[in-house]
Structure formats: structure tokens, C-alpha cells
Amino acid sequence: MQLDGKIAIVTGASRGIGRAIAEAFIREGATVVICGRKQDSLGQVALELGPRCKAVACHVGRADDIRSLVAGTMAEFGRIDILVNNAGTNVAQGPCLDMDEGAFDKMVDVNLKSAFRLINAIAPGMCERGWGSIINIASISGIRPQHHGLLYSMTKAALIMMTQSYAVELGPMGVRVNAIAPGLIQTKLSEYYWKDDSRRESQVNRQPVRHLGQPSEIAEAALLLAGAGGSYMTGQTLVIDGGFLLSSI
Numbered sequence: 001m002q003l004d005g006k007i008a009i010v011t012g013a014s015r016g017i018g019r020a021i022a023e024a025f026i027r028e029g030a031t032v033v034i035c036g037r038k039q040d041s042l043g044q045v046a047l048e049l050g051p052r053c054k055a056v057a058c059h060v061g062r063a064d065d066i067r068s069l070v071a072g073t074m075a076e077f078g079r080i081d082i083l084v085n086n087a088g089t090n091v092a093q094g095p096c097l098d099m100d101e102g103a104f105d106k107m108v109d110v111n112l113k114s115a116f117r118l119i120n121a122i123a124p125g126m127c128e129r130g131w132g133s134i135i136n137i138a139s140i141s142g143i144r145p146q147h148h149g150l151l152y153s154m155t156k157a158a159l160i161m162m163t164q165s166y167a168v169e170l171g172p173m174g175v176r177v178n179a180i181a182p183g184l185i186q187t188k189l190s191e192y193y194w195k196d197d198s199r200r201e202s203q204v205n206r207q208p209v210r211h212l213g214q215p216s217e218i219a220e221a222a223l224l225l226a227g228a229g230g231s232y233m234t235g236q237t238l239v240i241d242g243g244f245l246l247s248s249i
């Protein structure tokens with residue numbers, strides 16, 4: 001039980017990577033507050049994950065929703081030990097010159113400002129207690145530019161630097177801040193890249209590890225960063241992509 005008794009918030013956990021992280025944390029003894037925009041799908045996940053999972057609807061792009069998520073969790077559990085900023089979107093795919101300010105603001109609000117708001121609301125309590133682990137789910141698109149993915153790549157790159165900046169300041173107070181940069185993982189968000197047989201095959205054939213990444217393979221790394229196994233790690237970005245980025249070197 002690597003996370004026995006810990007209280008965690010995992011955003012964007014009604015499916016995909018977030019759900020797999022919540023499942024792994026609960027398996028290892030944590031109580032996990034999961035969030036997403038839709039109470040119905042979240043409630044179903046909470047039923048499946050058991051009594052140590054609580055579902056709270058929260059749009060991470062909205063400051064009021066974030067405030068009530070944090071206040072509700074504190075009122076019920078008294079502390080938050082682990083925060084996983086996983087919720088993310090990619091609504092603005094296309095040529096750089098076609099991107100408008102509305103898309104820019106939405107991508108920044110959901111993928112980036114959400115993490116800033118949640119960390120600033122939760123980390124002070126972690127610092128007072130002298131222990132906390134924060135994990136930001138970035139992307140390999142934050143390390144190399146994704147074609148037609150200006151806003152996605154830009155927000156993920158900023159999340160990686162945000163991770164390092166918080167890590168430097170919060171480390172002396174016992175709070176570690178790390179990121180994970182997944183490559184292609186089989187979820188709804190990335191279905192364009194894997195649903196079509198030939199596109200999936202060409203993607204997987206560019207990876208030294210020849211299978212399509214699964215949410216559980218990100219969850220096991222999040223578990224390492226969240227618990228005692230990651231006690232000497234902070235400010236890092238773990239690239240988990242089957243070796244995909246190596247092919248461009």
C-alpha cells in the first residue's frame with residue numbers, strides 16, 4: 001500500500017489516463033476525489049472504483065468550480081496530499097495562422113491556468129504540513145512541436161516550465177512537483193491517431209516499443225511520483241512514449 005491514507009485529487013478522471021491514475025492510487029490505499037465536467041459519467045466511475053473514490057463535477061477552466069472542488073475536499077477530508085493536474089483538451093487543431101484568440105484563451109484556461117489555480121489553492125496547505133506531491137500531465141508535444149498543434153504544444157511546454165518553477169520554490173517545504181510527458185496513449189482524446197489501422201501501425205512502427213501505450217502505463221509512473229518511491233525526484237518530466245522521441249534524434 002504505497003499511498004495508504006493519502007488524500008488525492010485527480011482532475012479529468014472520468015476516463016482515460018486520469019481514471020487509470022485514480023484506480024492505481026485507490027488500489028494503493030489512497031482516497032481519491034475525481035473530477036470532470038459531467039457528474040453522470042463521474043458517478044459511474046466512482047461506483048466502479050469503490051468507497052474510497054468521490055466524484056465531484058468541476059470544469060477546470062472555471063475559477064468558481066476549482067474553488068468549490070478544493071473547499072469541498074478540505075471540508076470532507078481535512079487535507080490534500082496529492083494533486084494530479086490531468087484534465088486537458090485539444091479543441092484547437094489546425095494551422096498556426098488560423099488560430100484565433102478565443103481558442104488561445106480556452107486552451108490556456110483548461111490546459112494551463114487550471115494547474116496554476118489548483119496548485120495555488122492546494123500547495124499552501126501541503127507546505128504547512130511539510131508534505132505533498134503534485135503531478136502535472138504534460139505531453140511529448142510540449143517537448144517537440146506537434147504539427148498543427150500550436151496551442152496544445154504551447155500549453156504543454158508551459159506546464160513543463162511551471163512544474164520546474166514550483167519545484168524549485170516548494171521543495172524546501174517538503175512539496176515535490178513533477179510532470180509526465182506521455183506519447184500516444186490509447187484514449188478518447190487521441191483516437192484520431194489510433195482508430196485508423198494504417199495510421200496506428202505507422203505510429204507504433206516509429207516507436208522502439210512496438211505497442212500502443214495504455215493509460216495504466218502512465219498511471220504506474222504517476223504512482224511512483226506520488227509516493228515514497230519518488231521521494232528524491234522533483235522538477236522532472238518523465239517522458240513515457242515507447243521511445244518515440246528517440247527516433248527524431
Ligand SMILES: NC(=O)c1ccc[n+]([C@@H]2O[C@H](COP(=O)([O-])OP(=O)(O)OC[C@H]3O[C@@H](n4cnc5c(N)ncnc54)[C@H](OP(=O)(O)O)[C@@H]3O)[C@@H](O)[C@H]2O)c1
Pocket residue numbers: 011012013014015016017018035036037038041058059060061086087088089110137138139140181182183184185186187188189190
Ligand atoms: N492520450 C494521449 O495520447 C495523450 C498524450 C499526451 C498527453 N495526454 C494528456 O493526458 C491528459 C489526459 O488525456 P486523456 O488522453 O486521458 O483524455 P480523455 O480520455 O479525453 O480524458 C480527458 C478527461 O478530462 C476531462 N475533462 C476534459 N475537459 C475538462 C474540463 N474542462 N474540466 C474538467 N475535466 C475535463 C474529461 O471528462 P469530461 O469530458 O466529462 O469533462 C475526461 O475525464 C490530458 O492532459 C492530455 O493532454 C494525452
